[in-house]
Structure formats: structure tokens, C-alpha cells
Amino acid sequence: MNGYGGKILRIDLSSGHVRTEPVPEELARKFLGGRGFAAKLLYDELDPATEPFSPANMVVFAPGPLSGVFLPGSGKVTLASKSPATGGYGDSNMGGHMASELKYAGYDAVVITGAAAKPGYILIDDDRVEVRDAAKYWGRGAIESERMLLDDLGEDFRVATIGPAGEKLVRFACVSHDFGRQAGRTGIGAVLGSKKVKAIAVRGSKTIPLADPKGVLAKGREMFEACFSKPGFKEWTPYGTAGVTDWVNEVGAFPTRNFQTSFFDGHKEINGQRLKEKILITDKGCFGCPIPCGKYSRTKGFAGSGREKETIYVEGPEYETIALLGGNCGIRDIEDVAYLNHVCDELGLDTISGGNVAAFAIECYERGIIGRDKVGRELRFGDTGSVAYLLEQTARREGIGDVLADGVKAAAAKLGGGSERFAIHVKGLEVSGYEPRWAPAMMLSYMTADIGAHHNRSWAITHDVATGRDTLEGKVDKVIELQHTRPLFDLLGVCRLQWVEIGFDLRYYEEIFPLVTGWKYTWKDLLMASERVWNLTRAFNIKHIEGFGRSYDYPPARFSEEPVPDGPAKGKYIPREKLDSLLDEYYAKRGWSKDGRPTEAGLMRLGLDGVADDLARLGRL
Amino acid sequence: MKLRLVEDLCSGCRVCEMVCALHNRGEQNPKKSAIRIRGEFPVPGKYHILVCDQCGKCAEVCPTGAITRKDKAYVIDRDECTGCGLCVDVCDGKTMFTHTSEVAPIKCELCGECVRLCPRNAIVDLDGEIVAPK
Known part of the structure; x- marks a missing residue:
């Protein structure tokens, strides 16, 4: 094939x-x-x-x-x-x-x-x-x-x-x-x-068979040259994803101190500019990438780490790491964020969830839900040592780390004392680097992503900012469109950032796909495959999790009950009735039931007949 | 054409490897390219570009005369090559590449595709025959 x-x-x-x-x-x-x-x-x-x-x-x-x-x-x-x-x-x-x-x-x-x-x-x-x-x-x-x-x-x-x-x-x-x-x-x-x-x-040493090797060579060349000609090729690449840090703060969407607020006054110390000036060694690209977002850096241990004189190498920090280990933990030094990035990388911890878990523990400590005796030391936002300690304890499941190692949802269930309120997750997955209290499309993206609160299914914050953040109008349509387009890249096995970041034209993928496979698929056909998978993973969750449905699609209470206390989004939050209105419209437009379940007709339209049978057998259709 | 390698600019994307094999051999297979990128990580964090510098030692040792100079490049006549491997052994830069499905080694013959496509301008033509700044 x-x-x-x-x-x-x-x-x-x-x-x-x-x-x-x-x-x-x-x-x-x-x-x-x-x-x-x-x-x-x-x-x-x-x-x-x-x-x-x-x-x-x-x-x-x-x-x-x-x-x-x-x-x-x-x-x-x-x-x-x-x-x-x-x-x-x-x-x-x-x-x-x-x-x-x-x-x-x-x-x-x-x-x-x-x-x-x-x-x-x-x-x-x-x-x-x-x-x-x-x-x-x-x-x-x-x-x-x-x-x-x-x-x-x-x-x-x-x-x-x-x-x-x-x-x-x-x-x-x-x-x-x-x-x-x-x-x-x-x-x-x-x-x-x-x-x-x-x-x-x-x-691997083999040749990938291509339907039209000469056609792929010509079209691939055209695609690379189109990338070279985009202004973002030169403007975006030097900073990579870290370059967005200032903007996210300006629009009041930067996770700060466990999502207590959405603006971090230390953002200029941890942005792309600082990364480039202070720690960058080289750009580091993935296979075939003309716009490497990977930034390879050199840092040192923070004061008190015992590693102050060491040179420490790390890829990053990229934006999500800056947001969650930086702002969300209150860290205001790019070298310290890079150090914490290195700690996570060696331990093998996701920096997004890692930053969330550390911030959750610190907020619980500051609010007296967990004490010094339980933690083994004092914890403070803005203290790199606190964060490094929590990450290391967690990775080794030692002390409080054994509780944190199960993620914020499970940790809150174990700790009790009202800590559920500070567990920032959807479906058990911690929220990534965009605070959504003044971003309804981004909020809905987190609520409905199949894996939990992750941004890559639908990065809708730019749409919120462009089209009005106090209205729900048009948000559902955009989220559904993004939830088909963005994951399509993951079906095809290519990176989306050429399109997202430098405005590379989507039509190229439609043009090269038949040259590679020999199949005359239109863009619509490709999107249909992505929609099929979206319904399939929803069905997976319904099949595997007892009671899965609408109740799993709500964000943490903080986002719908607590107004943002300061910064550009001051006073903003999205109350429960608006979340319900978003979900109602979303389910209706997806052809799902009010409880968020795909219907038989919808599954048949997508060629998922067997899935419809499965769910019917389980009484979950 | 004379290649100049600016390793500090290389980001390791291997577009050069892909275009080399696809253009010259019609195959989507970097293991059949005449240029290779090697990363040196985690320390010190840099890339090396391995490609023939046209020194000609391979032609000197070739027992069948399969390697000859054409214009500025040494090229292999694949029909004349017996795959003895002497040229591979003598190559100082380790830039005569081999592949299990090929008799003849694979070497750079200065087609210039990598210069045209390198997104980083890490491979440039000192002679200025190919000018492709991005």
C-alpha cells in the first residue's frame, strides 16, 4: 500500500x-x-x-x-x-x-x-x-x-x-x-x-512506497518553498512556542498560581525573548521540520539546589512548560523554569500535569489543607525549591508524592478538606496552558476533548480573542471544526504547527495525499475520517467508563464560579448555565444525545455500524 | 559548486537527507541519501553534517575505475562498481554511505538539492552557482 x-x-x-x-x-x-x-x-x-x-x-x-x-x-x-x-x-x-x-x-x-x-x-x-x-x-x-x-x-x-x-x-x-x-x-x-x-x-532502512515519487518530490518542494516564503518562517521560528507567552498574558489567559488568576506579572522574565537571550544553545527540529519550535538550552541549578555550578542541558522550555511550571507555580526566572523542565524530563514526568500537580499541592498547603508534617517542608508559590521537591517526591512516590502521583483528581479525593476545588482538571487530566475563564471556545475545547483537558484537539483561544469573548455565538461551530482539523494531523502523522503558527495553507495536504497514497481523497473525505475517530474515542469512553456522559464534560468549579481576581480578565468566569448552553448546542451539532452520547444514525453515517451495535448491547446508545 | 557546511545553523530536521534520496534515487528513504545529520546530545547539543568534500581519495583506490571526476564532483558509475568497499574504507570523512540493498556506495555528486531545500541555510554553495537563501 x-x-x-x-x-x-x-x-x-x-x-x-x-x-x-x-x-x-x-x-x-x-x-x-x-x-x-x-x-x-x-x-x-x-x-x-x-x-x-x-x-x-x-x-x-x-x-x-x-x-x-x-x-x-x-x-x-x-x-x-x-x-x-x-x-x-x-x-x-x-x-x-x-x-x-x-x-x-x-x-x-x-x-x-x-x-x-x-x-x-x-x-x-x-x-x-x-x-x-x-x-x-x-x-x-x-x-x-x-x-x-x-x-x-x-x-x-x-x-x-x-x-x-x-x-x-x-x-x-x-x-x-x-x-x-x-x-x-x-x-x-x-x-x-x-x-x-x-x-x-x-x-529502519526500507523505502516507503509512494504512488507518485516524482509528484511527491515536486509537491513536497512546493510545500517547503511555501513555508520559506511565509513571514512567520523568520518571525516565529526564533522563539518557537515560547514566543506566545506575552500574548497569552496580555489577553488574560495565562495559568497563574494554580489557575487562581490568569495574568502573571513575571511573564517578561520567562518569555521567548528571555529564553533566546539567556539560555538558548541551538534550535532543534523534528524530522522534516522547516520551523523548529524545539529550543535547546543550557541552564544551572537554582540557588540552594546544590547544582548551582553545574551546566544543565535541556530541550525547552516550550510554551506549555513555561505556563505550567512557570506562571502556574509562580516561577519568574527562565533559568529556573528550564531547570524544572530538566527535572521533569529526566524523571519522565509530563510538564503540564507536573506543573498542575505541584501548584495544586502548594495551594493546598497555603490554605492549610496539607501541613508541613505531611509534606516534609514548607511550600510556596514562586519558590523553585518547593516545585523541584514536589516533582521529585512525586516521581519516586515518596511521602506526599505518593498521593500526588495519581494526579490532582485522585489526590484531592484522598486529601479531602475541600481540596477538590483546587484540582484543576477535566476527566482526570490536568488543564494545559490557557486559562479559559474569558475564553468560551477554549473552555468548551477543554470540556469536550476526548483525553481530558488538553489544548491540542482544539486550540481555540485565538478564535475567542478574534471574535469576542463575552459571546457564545459561533463558538461551538469553531470548536467542532478545530476538533476535526487539528486531530487530522495526528491521523496523517504530520505536525500541525506549519499551519497553526505560520499560516501554511491546508490545501497542500489534500494535494499531496493522493500523490503519496494513490487515493483520490478530498479534504472533506480526510475530515470525515477525523470526525469518525472523534466519535470512536467518545464511544470508547462510554464503553469503558460506567456512567460516562455529560457529567464528565464540565470544567473545574473554579472556572464557572470564581471570577478572575485581577489582570486583563478581571471579573470574568463562565457560569454553569452558559456551560450548559454550550454543551447543549455542541451535542446537538454533533448529532449526540443530551447526555453526550453518539446516536445510531450518527454512527451509521460515519460508517461505525459495529460501534452502534456495541453501545446498543450495553444499553448506552 | 563547492559545499560549505554551517553546522551551527543546522537544526537536525534531515530535509537534506530526504530530498537527496528522493531526487537522486527516486526513493523515499534517507538511508539512501549521500548526506547525513548526526546529533550530539544531550551534551553539548549540536548537529554535525556529514557529506563528501570531493577529496578524490575514493577514485584513487577504486580498482575498476568506477569513480571519476566530472566537473567538480567525483561520481560513481554504478554499472562499473563491484561493491568491493575499498573507497568506503579509505574515506576520511566517513561519507561514502552503504545500504544493504545497494551494491555501490552512495556519495554526494553535487546536485545541489540540499542547498536549495535546507531551511536553515546550513548548507550553502561557496561558488554561488546555487543561491537559495531563505
């Missing part, structure tokens, strides 16, 4: 059995690849009774049909699993050089099931697949073990690892690759940890 590696690789760690099967053309035609393959495989093969950390859970690595192909940003792989953070569908994507390498090795999906008896790593060298002993890497940092594996295997391997947090089953542990790219969200690192998989090393 043109555009595809052609095979699904299945590794069962319990039995040690490895096998491959051809990618069914119908699967590819309907679900394209990447997130589409991952969602379909998880939906079909996971029993709803499966616990996230049971051996029966699966981890899927899936590049897409455009991954590894000559076009801008063709290096994104989706990782997916039943999420230990939410108990529902979980996925996260990462750049680097893993998506392309998997394709060159001939794989469109790697499905890992079972659990190994002792720590191992998976070696994929074209057709040779082995599970090898990982005793010497177990317990080591995520970055450290990537370096060790490259030293042992050779520089031409591409390696993904977990850190100590994944080994200790921290529910927001990430998967790390290429010294600083991460599949950060939904705790997939912990699922790998539960399977005793420290790493996956891949080397």
Missing part, C-alpha cells in the same frame, strides 16, 4: 511472542493511520474491564501515511493506551525521529501487550524484533537512558524511553525521545512502566 510501511507489529511481553500482520486496506481507508489506527485498535481489542495497569492494556505507537515523507513536519507519531489518568481513551503525540524511523522499518503500528517478568527494552531493527534485558537502564533518567542506549546500540537507532516516574506508575508519566521530545499526556509512560518496558529502540 503506497504511503504505508505495510505492517502492524504485535509484541506480547507476557509470552514473548512477536508477530506481524499486513495493514488491512479497509482500516487504512477509513482511519488513515496514527491516532486513527491507535483509536481503532484500542476500541476493537480492549475489554472494558481492563484496568490501565493490567497486562491486558495495550500501548500503540502509530505513525501516519504522511510520516517520513518529503513534506514539512512529517515526523509525528501517536502513542495511545487506556489512560491511567482518566480511565478512558488516552493518546499523546510526539515529534523527533520516531515516526519516520518506524515507517522506514516497515511499520504503521506497533502494538505492545502483556507484561514482562523483568525490565526489558524492545529492539526493532527492520524485521528483527527482540525484547532485551534492561536491568542496566532501569532506574535511570529518561534522557540518561536514551544516551546509554545509543552508546550501546549505535547512533543510527531512534530511542524512546521512560524515566523513574514511569517505572513507579506515576499516572502522568510521559514517554521521552530525541533528548527532549515527549508524548507527555495521559500517562502512557506509566503504562509502559507497568509492562516493565524501559525503552523502544528502532532502526
Whole structure:
């Protein structure tokens, strides 16, 4: 099949059995690849009774049909699993050089099931697949073990690892690759940890078949040249995602001190400008990317860390890390944010959830819900030592860290004392870097994202600012449009930032897709596949979580009850009746019931007949 | 054309590898390209660009005369090459690349595609025959 590696690789760690099967053309035609393959495989093969950390859970690595192909940003792989953070569908994507390498090795999906008896790593060298002993890497940092594996295997391997947090089953542990790219969200690192998989090393030497190689060469060249000619090519790239920090503050949407407010007066000390001036070493691009958002930096330990004289290397911090480890923890020094970024990276913690969890603990401490005796030290917003301490305790599940390691939702349930109010999450996934109290489209994006409160499904804050933030008019339509367009990139296995950040024209993807695959899909056909997957992951959650529906789609009470206390969004919040109005309109426009369930007619329209049958059988249609 | 490599500008995207193999060999496969990017991470955090500097040692040792100079580049006649590997062994820069499905090694023959496509201007033509600043 043109555009595809052609095979699904299945590794069962319990039995040690490895096998491959051809990618069914119908699967590819309907679900394209990447997130589409991952969602379909998880939906079909996971029993709803499966616990996230049971051996029966699966981890899927899936590049897409455009991954590894000559076009801008063709290096994104989706990782997916039943999420230990939410108990529902979980996925996260990462750049680097893993998506392309998997394709060159001939794989469109790697499905890992079972659990190994002792720590191992998976070696994929074209057709040779082995599970090898990982005793010497177990317990080591995520970055450290990537370096060790490259030293042992050779520089031409591409390696993904977990850190100590994944080994200790921290529910927001990430998967790390290429010294600083991460599949950060939904705790997939912990699922790998539960399977005793420290790493996956891949080397591929094969050619990806293309329907029209000359056509791809010509169109790919046109696409790269179109990127070069965009003003953002020169203006956006030097700062990457960090460049948005000032704007998010100006519009009153910057998470600050555990989302207590939405403006951080220290933002100019942690923005893209500061990053570039103070700590940047080099831009660091993912495979095929002409506008590298990756910023590789050099920092040192904060005062009192004992590492003040050390030179510490870290990729980042990128915007989300600046928002959650910076503003949300009250840290006002780019070097300290970079240091905390490094702490998370080595431990294998998602910086978004990590920043949320630390901020939650600090707010609980300041409000007297948890005391010094329980924490083991004083905690303060703005104190880098407090944050570093919490991250380290969490990754090792020591002291208060053992409670925090399950994420803010579970931690609040355990701590009680009203702490639920300070647990900032949707569906159990902590909120990413846009404070939505004066951004109804962004709010709805968080509420309805399949994996929980993550921005990448629909980054609607710019739409809120452009079209009016006090009106709900038009917001639902925009969110639905974005929820199809943005995840489509994850089905195709390419990065969306060329489009999002420098205004690269979407028509190019429609034009190159037939040259790669030979299939005459229109943009509408591609979007339909994305909508199909959106309904499929919703169905996954309904199937796997008892009682899943509307009640899971509300944001934390803080966002609907507490006016923003200061800054540009002062006084703003979105009350419950407005949230209900957004949800009613959203469900109606999606063709879902009032409780947020897809209907039989809707599922049939999308070619998800079997899903309709499943839900009917469960009485959940 | 003479290539100048500005490694400090390289961001490791490997567009050069992709276009090299697709343009010269018609294959979507960076392992068949004549240029390679190697990262050096986590310390010191930089990229190296590996590509032939046209020193000609390969032509000197080739027992079948398959490598000859054409204009400014040494090129391989793939029909004459027996795959003995002497040129690979003698190459100081380790820029004669091999692939398991190919008899002849793969080397840069100065087509200039990487100069045209490098988003970072990290590969430039000192002779100015290809001017492609971005």
C-alpha cells in the first residue's frame, strides 16, 4: 500500500511472542493511520474491564501515511493506551525521529501487550524484533537512558524511553525521545512502566512506497518553498512556542498560581525573548521540520539546589512548560523554569500535569489543607525549591508524592478538606496552558476533548480573542471544526504547527495525499475520517467508563464560579448555565444525545455500524 | 559548486537527507541519501553534517575505475562498481554511505538539492552557482 510501511507489529511481553500482520486496506481507508489506527485498535481489542495497569492494556505507537515523507513536519507519531489518568481513551503525540524511523522499518503500528517478568527494552531493527534485558537502564533518567542506549546500540537507532516516574506508575508519566521530545499526556509512560518496558529502540532502512515519487518530490518542494516564503518562517521560528507567552498574558489567559488568576506579572522574565537571550544553545527540529519550535538550552541549578555550578542541558522550555511550571507555580526566572523542565524530563514526568500537580499541592498547603508534617517542608508559590521537591517526591512516590502521583483528581479525593476545588482538571487530566475563564471556545475545547483537558484537539483561544469573548455565538461551530482539523494531523502523522503558527495553507495536504497514497481523497473525505475517530474515542469512553456522559464534560468549579481576581480578565468566569448552553448546542451539532452520547444514525453515517451495535448491547446508545 | 557546511545553523530536521534520496534515487528513504545529520546530545547539543568534500581519495583506490571526476564532483558509475568497499574504507570523512540493498556506495555528486531545500541555510554553495537563501 503506497504511503504505508505495510505492517502492524504485535509484541506480547507476557509470552514473548512477536508477530506481524499486513495493514488491512479497509482500516487504512477509513482511519488513515496514527491516532486513527491507535483509536481503532484500542476500541476493537480492549475489554472494558481492563484496568490501565493490567497486562491486558495495550500501548500503540502509530505513525501516519504522511510520516517520513518529503513534506514539512512529517515526523509525528501517536502513542495511545487506556489512560491511567482518566480511565478512558488516552493518546499523546510526539515529534523527533520516531515516526519516520518506524515507517522506514516497515511499520504503521506497533502494538505492545502483556507484561514482562523483568525490565526489558524492545529492539526493532527492520524485521528483527527482540525484547532485551534492561536491568542496566532501569532506574535511570529518561534522557540518561536514551544516551546509554545509543552508546550501546549505535547512533543510527531512534530511542524512546521512560524515566523513574514511569517505572513507579506515576499516572502522568510521559514517554521521552530525541533528548527532549515527549508524548507527555495521559500517562502512557506509566503504562509502559507497568509492562516493565524501559525503552523502544528502532532502526529502519526500507523505502516507503509512494504512488507518485516524482509528484511527491515536486509537491513536497512546493510545500517547503511555501513555508520559506511565509513571514512567520523568520518571525516565529526564533522563539518557537515560547514566543506566545506575552500574548497569552496580555489577553488574560495565562495559568497563574494554580489557575487562581490568569495574568502573571513575571511573564517578561520567562518569555521567548528571555529564553533566546539567556539560555538558548541551538534550535532543534523534528524530522522534516522547516520551523523548529524545539529550543535547546543550557541552564544551572537554582540557588540552594546544590547544582548551582553545574551546566544543565535541556530541550525547552516550550510554551506549555513555561505556563505550567512557570506562571502556574509562580516561577519568574527562565533559568529556573528550564531547570524544572530538566527535572521533569529526566524523571519522565509530563510538564503540564507536573506543573498542575505541584501548584495544586502548594495551594493546598497555603490554605492549610496539607501541613508541613505531611509534606516534609514548607511550600510556596514562586519558590523553585518547593516545585523541584514536589516533582521529585512525586516521581519516586515518596511521602506526599505518593498521593500526588495519581494526579490532582485522585489526590484531592484522598486529601479531602475541600481540596477538590483546587484540582484543576477535566476527566482526570490536568488543564494545559490557557486559562479559559474569558475564553468560551477554549473552555468548551477543554470540556469536550476526548483525553481530558488538553489544548491540542482544539486550540481555540485565538478564535475567542478574534471574535469576542463575552459571546457564545459561533463558538461551538469553531470548536467542532478545530476538533476535526487539528486531530487530522495526528491521523496523517504530520505536525500541525506549519499551519497553526505560520499560516501554511491546508490545501497542500489534500494535494499531496493522493500523490503519496494513490487515493483520490478530498479534504472533506480526510475530515470525515477525523470526525469518525472523534466519535470512536467518545464511544470508547462510554464503553469503558460506567456512567460516562455529560457529567464528565464540565470544567473545574473554579472556572464557572470564581471570577478572575485581577489582570486583563478581571471579573470574568463562565457560569454553569452558559456551560450548559454550550454543551447543549455542541451535542446537538454533533448529532449526540443530551447526555453526550453518539446516536445510531450518527454512527451509521460515519460508517461505525459495529460501534452502534456495541453501545446498543450495553444499553448506552 | 563547492559545499560549505554551517553546522551551527543546522537544526537536525534531515530535509537534506530526504530530498537527496528522493531526487537522486527516486526513493523515499534517507538511508539512501549521500548526506547525513548526526546529533550530539544531550551534551553539548549540536548537529554535525556529514557529506563528501570531493577529496578524490575514493577514485584513487577504486580498482575498476568506477569513480571519476566530472566537473567538480567525483561520481560513481554504478554499472562499473563491484561493491568491493575499498573507497568506503579509505574515506576520511566517513561519507561514502552503504545500504544493504545497494551494491555501490552512495556519495554526494553535487546536485545541489540540499542547498536549495535546507531551511536553515546550513548548507550553502561557496561558488554561488546555487543561491537559495531563505
